[in-house]
Each structure stands twice: as C-alpha cells, then as structure tokens.
Amino acid sequence: MSLLSNGKLKSFVQEYDILLMFAAFLVAITAITGGSWLSVGNIVNVVSRVAVLGILSIAQCAVILSGQMDLSVSSCLALFCSIYSVVFLGGYGIVVALTISSVAILLIGLVNGMFASRTTIPAFVVTLGTMMIAHSMHLYVLKVARYLPQIQNAIYEFMKPIPKGGELFAVFIWIAVFLVVSFMLSSTRFGRYVYAVGGNEKVSFYTGVPVRKIKFLVYMLSSALVCVASFVFLYKFANIAPGTGEWYLLDTIAAPIIGGVYLFGGRGKLWKAVMGALFLEILINFLRLVGVDPYIFSAIKGTIIAIGVIVSILLTPSYLRTRTR
Amino acid sequence: MELRRSCSKLKPGQVAISNLTPLNPFLFLMILLSAHRIFRAKDFLLKHNLIIALAILVSLMIVLFPEFLFSKGILLSFFHMCTILGILVIGQSIVLIIGGIDLSNGSIVGLASILGAWVALSHGVSIILVVTFLACVSLGTLSGLLITRASFPPLIATLVSMSIAEGLTLTVTGGAPLALNNDALSWFGVANVGGVPVYSMIWIGIVISLYVVLSKTVFGRHLYAVGGSERTSFVCGVDTSRIKMMAYMISAVLAWLGGLIYVCYTASGCPRAGGFLYMLDSISASVIGGLSLYGGRGNILDATLGTMFFALLYMMVIFLNISPVLDAAFRGILLLVVVLYAFMKEKRKS
Numbered sequence: 001m002s003l004l005s006n007g008k009l010k011s012f013v014q015e016y017d018i019l020l021m022f023a024a025f026l027v028a029i030t031a032i033t034g035g036s037w038l039s040v041g042n043i044v045n046v047v048s049r050v051a052v053l054g055i056l057s058i059a060q061c062a063v064i065l066s067g068q069m070d071l072s073v074s075s076c077l078a079l080f081c082s083i084y085s086v087v088f089l090g091g092y093g094i095v096v097a098l099t100i101s102s103v104a105i106l107l108i109g110l111v112n113g114m115f116a117s118r119t120t121i122p123a124f125v126v127t128l129g130t131m132m133i134a135h136s137m138h139l140y141v142l143k144v145a146r147y148l149p150q151i152q153n154a155i156y157e158f159m160k161p162i163p164k165g166g167e168l169f170a171v172f173i174w175i176a177v178f179l180v181v182s183f184m185l186s187s188t189r190f191g192r193y194v195y196a197v198g199g200n201e202k203v204s205f206y207t208g209v210p211v212r213k214i215k216f217l218v219y220m221l222s223s224a225l226v227c228v229a230s231f232v233f234l235y236k237f238a239n240i241a242p243g244t245g246e247w248y249l250l251d252t253i254a255a256p257i258i259g260g261v262y263l264f265g266g267r268g269k270l271w272k273a274v275m276g277a278l279f280l281e282i283l284i285n286f287l288r289l290v291g292v293d294p295y296i297f298s299a300i301k302g303t304i305i306a307i308g309v310i311v312s313i314l315l316t317p318s319y320l321r322t323r324t325r
Numbered sequence: 326m327e328l329r330r331s332c333s334k335l336k337p338g339q340v341a342i343s344n345l346t347p348l349n350p351f352l353f354l355m356i357l358l359s360a361h362r363i364f365r366a367k368d369f370l371l372k373h374n375l376i377i378a379l380a381i382l383v384s385l386m387i388v389l390f391p392e393f394l395f396s397k398g399i400l401l402s403f404f405h406m407c408t409i410l411g412i413l414v415i416g417q418s419i420v421l422i423i424g425g426i427d428l429s430n431g432s433i434v435g436l437a438s439i440l441g442a443w444v445a446l447s448h449g450v451s452i453i454l455v456v457t458f459l460a461c462v463s464l465g466t467l468s469g470l471l472i473t474r475a476s477f478p479p480l481i482a483t484l485v486s487m488s489i490a491e492g493l494t495l496t497v498t499g500g501a502p503l504a505l506n507n508d509a510l511s512w513f514g515v516a517n518v519g520g521v522p523v524y525s526m527i528w529i530g531i532v533i534s535l536y537v538v539l540s541k542t543v544f545g546r547h548l549y550a551v552g553g554s555e556r557t558s559f560v561c562g563v564d565t566s567r568i569k570m571m572a573y574m575i576s577a578v579l580a581w582l583g584g585l586i587y588v589c590y591t592a593s594g595c596p597r598a599g600g601f602l603y604m605l606d607s608i609s610a611s612v613i614g615g616l617s618l619y620g621g622r623g624n625i626l627d628a629t630l631g632t633m634f635f636a637l638l639y640m641m642v643i644f645l646n647i648s649p650v651l652d653a654a655f656r657g658i659l660l661l662v663v664v665l666y667a668f669m670k671e672k673r674k675s
Contacts, residue, residue, distance in 0.1 A: 069480075111661075121664045122618055124480060128605060129664075132657030139650040250488055263478060295500060299492025302485045310475055 017311065018259045018275045025279065029286045037289060044167060050281040051170035052077075052233045054274055055177050056248055057255035059225035061273035062181060064256050066218040067198035067265030068116055068123035073226050074248040075134035076105050080230035081240045082141040089145070102227045108134055109223025113216035131249075139242055170232045177228055181221075182270045194218060198265025251280055254301055258308040280304075375614065375630045382637045390644050399640070400520035405590065406636035408528045409434070409583040410606055411629060414614070415535055416576030417607040418628040422539075423572045424552040424620025425479035429468060430580040430607060432490035433461050434599030437584020439494050442503040442594025450507055458581055464490055465577020469570035483573075487604075494596045502595040505588070514589035524586045531579070536625045548572065552620030602656070609660040610635045612667055635659075 013020065029037055036042075056073050063070040083101040088094065108130050115126040185191035193214045196204040205211045233245070259276030261268030283304070284297060292300075386393045393399055413430050420427040437457045444453045464486045471482035505511075516523045539545035550558035551568045559565045580599075587598050614631025616623030642655060 115661070115665075119665065119668045121668050125608065125612075125618065125664055126661065128608075129657040129660040132605060132653045132660070136651055136654030136657065140648070140654070143648070143650050250484070253484070257481070263481060293496060293499075295495035296492045298495065299489040302488030302492065305481065305488070306471065306477075306485045309477055309481055313476060 046285050048167040048170050051174040054174045054277045055229035056252045057273045057277040059222040060252040061256045065198045066194045071127040072131040074245045075131045076226045077230045077245040078138040079134045082138045086145045109219045113219035117212040117216040170236050254305045260312050397520045404525040408525045411632040412579050412583045413607040414610045414632045416579035418611045420576050421616045422552045427576045428483040429487040431599040431604035432487045433580035434584040435494045436490045437581045438587045438598040439594040441588045461581035465574040469573035473566040504593045510589045511592045
C-alpha cells in the first residue's frame with residue numbers, strides 16, 4: 001500500500017513497462033506453444049536472428065534520441081551488402097571490400113548529417129530521399145554485376161567454415177555494440193548532448209551545446225552502426241538479393257517505439273530499444289510457430305506499434321506531454 | 326557610396342525617404358526605379374518559378390524530341406502519369422495544409438486495386454465501389470482517430486495505417502496479382518477524347534472543385550487556419566479535430582479513387598500497385614508545388630502544376646533512356662533538391 005501511495009510502484013511500472021510486458025509475453029507464448037518455443041535450437045535461432053535488427057535499432061534509437069529519424073538504415077544495409085559482395089568477388093580481398101562499402105554508407109550518412117545540421121528540413125523527408133538513392137544504387141550495383149548466383153555462392157562458401165557455435169558470434173557483436181553505444185549515450189559528454197538536443201533544441205543551443213555538430217555526429221554514428229549491422233547480416237544470412245533488408249525499415253522504428261523511447265527525442269533508454277527489437281522478433285517467431293499467414297505480419301506489426309504508442313502516451317506524465325508533429 | 330548602400334537595402338515597396346539627398350534627386354529616382362524594376366522581375370521569377378520551369382522543360386522536350394508535340398500516345402501517357410499521382414497529390418496537399426503528413430496513401434492505392442479486382446472477380450462489378458470505399462475510408466478514419474483522439478503524431482499514425490493496408494493487400498490474394506476481364510472497367514481505362522483520357526477528366530474535375538472548396542468555403546479556410554496555428558484556431562472556435570479528421574479521410578478517399586483508376590487502366594489488380602513510390606512522389610510533387618511541410622501554406626492548383634512538372638521529368642527520364650533501376654535514385658535526388666530549394670526560398674523570405 002505504501003508503495004502505491006508513494007507513487008513508487010507507478011514510477012517503477014513506467015520505468016520497466018517493456019520488461020514487464022516482455023516477461024508476460026514470454027510466459028504467455030510458452031504456455032500457448034506448450035513449451036516447444038523454449039527449445040534451445042529455437043532460442044539460439046531467434047537471438048542470433050535478432051542481432052541485425054538489434055544493431056539497426058540501436059542506430060535508430062540514437063538518432064531518435066536526438067530528436068530526428070533515419071529512414072535510410074535498411075536501404076543502406078542493402079547497399080553495403082551489395083557493394084561488399086561485388087568488390088569482394090572482384091578479387092580485391094576483404095579489407096578493400098569493407099573499406100569501399102563503408103565509405104559509401106558513410107557518404108550517405110554525411111548527406112543526411114549535412115541536411116540535418118545545416119537546414120531545418122524535417123529529417124524524415126531528407127532520409128526518405130537518401131533511402132531511395134541508396135535503394136536504387138543497391139539495385140544498380142547488383143544489376144551491373146550481373147552474376148547474382150555467383151555472388152550468393154561465393155558469400156556462402158566464404159561464410160561456411162564458421163564453426164557450429166559461430167552463430168553466437170553475431171550476438172556477441174550485438175552485445176558489444178550495445179555496451180559501447182550505451183556507454184557513449186549515458187556516460188560521455190556526447191551522450192548528454194544528444195539527450196539535450198533531443199529534449200529541447202533551442203534551449204540547448206542557447207546554453208552552448210554544439211547542436212549542429214551533435215546532429216551531424218548522430219547520423220555518422222548511425223551510418224557506422226549500419227556498416228556493422230550489414231557485416232553481421234552477411235555473416236548470418238550469407239545472402240544478397242534485390243530488395244534485401246527492406247523489411248527492417250518498419251521494424252527499426254517500431255522497436256524503439258515499442259520499447260517506450262519517446263519518438264520526438266530526449267527521453268528513453270537504449271536498452272528499451274533493444275528489448276523492443278527482441279520483443280518484435282520473438283513475436284514474429286511465435287506467429288510463425290503457430291502458423292499465421294506471413295502476409296498479414298505487416299498489419300500485425302502496425303497494430304502493435306499503435307498499441308505501443310498508446311501505452312507510452314498513457315504512461316507519460318501529463319506535464320511532459322507535448323503536441324508535436 | 327552612401328547612396329548605393331542605402332539602395333541595396335531596399336525591399337520592394339519600401340521607399341527610403343530619409344536617405345534622399347537634395348543634391349541628386351534625379352539620379353536617386355532613376356536608381357530607385359531601376360531597382361524597383363529589378364525587384365519586380367525577381368519577384369515575378371520567384372512567384373511563377375514553377376510555370377517557368379514547366380515551360381523550360383516542355384521546350385527542352387520539344388527541342389530534343391520533336392515527336393513530343395504531335396504524338397497522341399505521348400499525350401495519353403502524359404495524362405496517365407499525371408492522373409493517379411495527381412489525385413494522390415491533392416489528398417497529400419490537403420493533409421500538408423493542416424500540418425500533417427500522409428504516408429499511407431500509396432499503400433491505400435495498392436489495397437483499393439487488389440481488393441477491387443478481387444471483388445470484381447468473385448462477387449461481380451456492382452459492389453466493387455462500396456467494398457473498396459469502405460475499406461479505404463476506414464483506414465483514413467483510423468489515421469484520423471489515432472491523431473485526433475489518441476494524439477498520435479501524424480507520421481506514426483499514418484505509418485500504422487500504411488502497414489495495416491500493406492498487410493491486408495498481401496493477404497487478399499496471398500501476394501499474387503489478379504487479371505480482370507471486364508469490358509466496362511477496361512473501357513473506362515482506355516476511353517479518351519482527343520488524347521485526354523476520361524479518368525483524367527475526373528482528376529481535372531476534382532482539382533477544380535477542391536480548389537474552389539479550399540479557397541471559397543469556410544471549410545477550406547478552416548483547413549488553412551488549423552495548419553497555420555492549431556492552438557489559435559481551436560481558441561477561435563474551429564473544431565480542429567473534425568477538420569483534421571476530414572483531411573485524412575479526404576486523402577484516403579482520393580487514394581481509393583487512384584486505386585480504382587489503376588484497376589481500370591491495367592485491367593488487373595496488383596498488390597505492388599501503390600506503395601512507397603507513390604507516397605514519396607506525392608510528397609515531392611506537393612513540395613515542388615509550394616506546399617509547406619509545416620502546414621498552412623500553398624494551394625491545390627500549384628500542387629497540380631508540381632504534379633505535371635514531375636510527370637514531365639519522368640517522361641524525360643524515359644525518353645533519355647535512363648535505366649529504370651536508377652529511377653528511384655532520380656526520385657530521391659529530386660526530392661532532396663526540391664526540399665532544399667524550398668528551404669532556401671523560405672530562408673530568403675524571412
């Protein structure tokens with residue numbers, strides 16, 4: 001009773017709502033599937049699958065925390081994979097392939113960052129443009145290369161010697177990325193500036209925060225993380241095809257929202273975005289196990305985003321609620 | 326020196342009387358007049374930049390490809406490119422005017438097309454209008470409700486209805502396109518009067534009527550008011566929720582119409598008919614047409630000019646034989662250039 005009267009329980013629920021929902025969800029699906037969900041193989045599969053989405057949503061979460069949005073992450077992933085495979089197949093070795101494809105992605109991040117820091121154009125319009133450019137370039141690279149099956153085979157051959165437990169390598173990279181970025185956001189000056197810019201840009205400008213620089217750096221961070229995610233993607237799936245990675249676009253935005261990160265920046269924790277990604281991926285895995293028509297997944301995800309936003313609006317204290325676009 | 330400095334600060338309509346020296350009034354007057362002339366020309370260029378760009382583009386097309394002038398097929402395809410996009414642009418413009426954004430219109434085109442074809446095949450053509458209309462308008466209503474009742478940001482609310490539309494679209498036929506064999510629908514898709522398709526006339530009719538509604542009626546003024554400042558218009562007694570709701574519903578209805586025209590033109594329903602590209606293009610064309618992404622500014626006629634500009638640019642891409650794979654990059658670059666241009670213009674004004 002004292003918990004309730006102090007409002008501690010409420011604030012606890014507000015802080016850890018995603019964790020509670022996640023726990024309830026896990027119990028529910030374990031009960032529904034009768035424990036078949038809990039098999040070691042399935043869990044390893046899900047967790048290593050979610051690594052790519054996890055890294056991408058960490059990138060997206062950092063951008064969202066600074067009050068912006070990056071719609072280009074998924075297309076950049078496709079562009080990275082295609083450039084990497086084509087250069088690698090050209091016989092130039094891993095280092096050259098990694099360098100060239102990373103440079104291409106960082107260039108797109110540069111364009112995003114320049115627009116975000118020099119103009120007041122809404123971030124989602126700019127990144128929508130760069131998304132289309134990256135998508136088209138990805139198709140063009142694959143078209144010019146003209147040897148898709150060879151690419152697929154070569155990637156497969158290259159990735160095959162990975163030992164049995166190698167799947168978990170992706171998870172380790174994911175955890176490492178999470179630790180590094182979460183340290184950056186919570187314990188460095190850069191991180192505090194990101195929260196400040198996302199919370200109130202004008203005030204942080206007047207108090208001397210280098211707003212432009214932070215906005216720029218956040219997009220560069222996002223691009224760098226996309227490079228890591230793409231490498232993990234190639235490692236895990238050993239596959240590149242036209243349209244690869246398109247499906248991540250909605251998920252990367254959905255994951256932070258479901259986790260309860262405030263969409264207009266300044267509030268939210270990185271681990272919540274990661275939990276959101278896990279939640280989403282486990283939900284999809286569960287739907288597959290139960291045998292739901294995969295074509296309806298998109299609608300289900302949309303509904304979940306809606307519920308997530310409603311919950312986060314309900315849980316936001318009224319003095320923090322602002323009407324923003 | 327003094328004089329020149331004072332003249333350079335002049336703005337149109339502003340007379341710097343304090344700097345008028347009695348020694349050289351004549352010289353001053355001349356400079357003032359010429360400056361005024363220059364400003365006027367610049368004003369004219371800025372105000373009608375879209376028409377000028379259109380004229381340049383058309384003349385460029387005629388110089389490069391003389392057959393552009395005479396071919397009926399080219400006129401037909403020009404109108405075809407304009408129509409569906411143009412109808413979506415009107416809806417997007419209305420949503421942009423109230424300060425929102427609609428990401429779902431492209432997906433609603435896809436839903437209307439596949440649902441229309443499916444209903445026409447399984448239950449006959451007669452109820453196609455009712456069923457597709459209900460499905461599409463309920464999606465628009467959903468975005469409107471989420472925005473007005475649950476205070477969702479428009480971006481997320483329309484993203485939600487977009488993903489629901491995508492899911493339904495794929496579920497109806499399991500992702501497969503449907504071919505139609507119906508004379509009435511096909512007639513509507515190909516009938517034309519002197520190179521102007523019948524469905525394009527619907528588009529032109531909508532443009533004119535909605536232009537009148539937006540500029541001459543109370544509802545239209547309320548749309549601009551809500552876009553200009555939602556709080557102020559609420560305080561002044563405008564039912565802002567109703568206005569916003571209406572805007573999203575109109576956008577959905579227009580997207581529905583676009584989807585049906587797609588069904589008639591291709592005599593098939595395709596889950597990939599709409600989607601991302603239409604949505605992107607509708608935003609870019611509206612912004613080219615001078616609509617502000619922050620709401621409260623612009624009109625439908627200019628947005629329609631923007632659509633025509635867009636369609637002409639695409640025809641040019643096709644004529645120049647640029648790879649279709651690069652099409653999306655072209656659109657993306659165009660979007661960036663356009664928003665950058667609009668931003669520069671705003672900056673110069675303020």
